[in-house]
Every structure is written in structure tokens, then in C-alpha cells.
Amino acid sequence: MSFIRTFHGDIDPKTLGFTYSHEHIVCRPPYWVEQEVDDLLLDDKEKSKQDVLDFKRLGGEAIVDATAIDYGRDVKAVKEIAEETGITIVGTAGFNKSFLWAANIPNHLKPVIGDYATFYEWIEAKSINELADFVIREVEEGLEGTNIPGGQVKFGTGYNRITPLEEKTIRAVARAHHETKAPVHSHTEAGTMALEQIEILKSENVSLEYVSFGHMDRNPDPFYHEQVAKTGALLSFDGISKIKYAPESTRIHCILELVKKGYGKQILVSGDTARKTYYKHYDYGLGLENILGKWVPRFINEADQAGFAGEELVxxxxxxxPAKCFTFKL
Structure with a gap:
């Protein structure tokens, strides 16, 4: 039995359709709220919805919302967007990365998490298995006490390091994966520490074919990408449109290098659109339409010129x- 778990319920993987594999739709990260960084607060459901509709108009069908509990999910608003647009949305259980855990836990989460002041205190106080149980409930019962289930489990680590608490959450997520069979997603800060994360996952007996590693294009190193791909894991190139980190030519080169080596079936592409300035309807950014409307045609052109079948790769x-990556296999 296999299925993808969405905000609409469990669906046949064959029906998922054209998918952005790592986005953020409506979220108010507590850390950035406290730091008063307004750009990182996607706090207007209607504006986010307009960008989702732009994606749909160009043929988009599904979005994976990679927002974990410590990054300020608004589960109900995102579900409303799914219902009002007809776009399939996959939610995320689990955690992000340690520096975010300095933030105070919002009052609305206290009934779910318990009476802890900060995320750091909560994660430190709980055992690995207790954190795993929390993630399992978010997959099997619902995110943040709702009846809206998570469709993947997530962990994250910082730049060039894994803290003890981050290792704790990796192990908790691994154990939740074994219990639920949910696919696993990793946040790698600037594309670092994937190989070290892999060693921890192996020690928890996780098969890497169930894992996707985010932000691989932030570390545009074809040798490194190959080492990750050799494990059977999927690599998420989810910084499309972010020229401040690298030109699109660099991302396309890295993707085609993996294809050349036979790893085309292990690549995901998305935008990690997590700022107002990235969204068209918040602050006149490129928006959710950019990948489908402009990047995909460019990629097809460059892939074809390089001797690949661009449309087949897309x-x-x-x-x-995505249909393979986000499937529960019971």
C-alpha cells in the first residue's frame, strides 16, 4: 500500500501532478517575529493565495509546504488556501534548526507542546523517543492539535555544524519515520552537513531512498552532490530565483552534472519562497510563477542544447x- 498524505487526505501518488517540493506559504516564524524582521513573515493569507493561484494558472498542481512547528506554521490558513485554490498541499511535521529554538513558544502552541518558555527548553527537556512520539502524532493525528496531518517529517542542522540538540531531533525524526513510514526531509544550512546527517540516519537504520536533502544548490559542488546521490537519497535544488546566492547557470550546471552521472531520478526543484520580497503579491518579487513560467523553459532549452531531453527531465x-519522494510505503 502506498499513498501521499495531503491536507486533502491521502491520495494516490499518480495523482499528485506538477509539484514544487519545498515552499513556505503562510508562516510567522517566532524567532523572526521577535527580531522584527518583517520580510520573513508571510502573514497575509490572501496575498499568499494570489501567488498560489499564479502557480495554478501556469499548470501547477501541488506544493509541499516545508514549514515545521518552530518556523511558525499557520496550518489552518494554508488549508484554506488549498481548499480555495484546488492546489494539493503536503504539510510538514518535525523541526527546523537550532538557532530558531531561542524563540519563545507562542501561547497558542502551549496546549500542544506544554508549558515551556522556548523551543530550546522543550527540545532539551524531552527524550528522543518523546520527541519522536510528538512527530508521530503530527503525522497520524494532525499538525498542532488540528486534524490536518503532516505528509513528511523534517529535521535541520546549522552551517557547518550539528549541535547535540539537532542530533537529538534527527534521531527523533528517524524514529518517527520508522513508525509512520513518512518520507523524511532535511534542512541543510547553505547546503552543508548532508553527509554527516547521513551517518546519523544510517545509525538509526533509515534507508536513504526515503530522504530528501534541501538546499543542495546553496553548495554548488558537483562532487559533493554525487556523494549524496550515491546513497540513494534525493537532492532538492530549491533556491531557484535566488540570484544573490548563485546565477541560474550554476544551478543548471549542477543539475545536469547529476543527470550526466545517472542521478536524474533523484532530483527535486523548487524555490523555498520564504520572504515577502520573493513573493509577487507581497512585495513585487518574482513570485511562485517564476519557476514554472520562466525557469522551466530556460532549463529545457539549456538541457536540449547539452544533448539531454529537457522536457523529460522536467x-x-x-x-x-516528487510522486516517489513524498510517498508513504506501508
Whole structure:
């Protein structure tokens, strides 16, 4: 039995369709609220919805919302967007990365998490298995006490390091994966520490074919990418449109290098659109339409010129590979 768990319920993987594999739709990260960084607060449901509709108009069908509990999910608002647009949305259980855990836990989460002041205190106080049980409930019962279930489990680590608490959450998420069979997603800060994360996952007997590693294009190193791909894991190139980190030519080169080595079935592509300035309807940014409207045609052109079948690769990156990646296999 296999299925993808969405905000709409469990669906046949074949029906997922054209998918962005790592986005943020409505969220108010407590850390950034406290730091008063307004750009990182996607706090207007209607504006986010307009960008989702732009994506739909160009043929988009599904979005994976990679927002974990410590990054300020608004589960109900995102579900409303799913219902009002008809876009399939996959939610995320688990955690992000340690520096965010300095933030105070919002009052609305206290009934779910318990009476802890900060995320750090909560994660420190709980055992690995207790954290795993929390993640399991978010997959099997619902995110943040709702009846809206998570469709993947997530952990994250910082730049060039893994803290003891981050290792704790990796192990908790691994154990939740074994119990629920949910797919696993990793946040890698600037594309670092994936290989070290892999060693921890192996020690928890996680098969890497169930894991996707985010932000691989933030570390545009083809040798490094190959080492991750050799494990059977999926690599998420989710910084499309972010020229401040690298030109699109660099991302396309790295993707085609993996394809050349036979790893085209292990690539996901998305935008990690987590700022007002990235969204068209918040602050006149490129928006959710940019990848589908402009990047995909460019990629097809460059892939074709390099001797690859561009349209077939796009179907893999946005349809076939997400359908495989986000499937529960019971």
C-alpha cells in the first residue's frame, strides 16, 4: 500500500501532478517575529493565495509546504488556501534548526507542546523517543492539535555544524519515520552537513531512498552532490530565483552534472519562497510563477542544447520524482 498524505487526505501518488517540493506559504516564524524582521513573515493569507493561484494558472498542481512547528506554521490558513485554490498541499511535521529554538513558544502552541518558555527548553527537556512520539502524532493525528496531518517529517542542522540538540531531533525524526513510514526531509544550512546527517540516519537504520536533502544548490559542488546521490537519497535544488546566492547557470550546471552521472531520478526543484520580497503579491518579487513560467523553459532549452531531453527531465523533477519522494510505503 502506498499513498501521499495531503491536507486533502491521502491520495494516490499518480495523482499528485506538477509539484514544487519545498515552499513556505503562510508562516510567522517566532524567532523572526521577535527580531522584527518583517520580510520573513508571510502573514497575509490572501496575498499568499494570489501567488498560489499564479502557480495554478501556469499548470501547477501541488506544493509541499516545508514549514515545521518552530518556523511558525499557520496550518489552518494554508488549508484554506488549498481548499480555495484546488492546489494539493503536503504539510510538514518535525523541526527546523537550532538557532530558531531561542524563540519563545507562542501561547497558542502551549496546549500542544506544554508549558515551556522556548523551543530550546522543550527540545532539551524531552527524550528522543518523546520527541519522536510528538512527530508521530503530527503525522497520524494532525499538525498542532488540528486534524490536518503532516505528509513528511523534517529535521535541520546549522552551517557547518550539528549541535547535540539537532542530533537529538534527527534521531527523533528517524524514529518517527520508522513508525509512520513518512518520507523524511532535511534542512541543510547553505547546503552543508548532508553527509554527516547521513551517518546519523544510517545509525538509526533509515534507508536513504526515503530522504530528501534541501538546499543542495546553496553548495554548488558537483562532487559533493554525487556523494549524496550515491546513497540513494534525493537532492532538492530549491533556491531557484535566488540570484544573490548563485546565477541560474550554476544551478543548471549542477543539475545536469547529476543527470550526466545517472542521478536524474533523484532530483527535486523548487524555490523555498520564504520572504515577502520573493513573493509577487507581497512585495513585487518574482513570485511562485517564476519557476514554472520562466525557469522551466530556460532549463529545457539549456538541457536540449547539452544533448539531454529537457522536457523529460522536467517531468521527472516536478512530477515523477516528487510522486516517489513524498510517498508513504506501508
Amino acid at each position: 517531468k521527472d523533477f516536478f512530477v515523477n520524482n
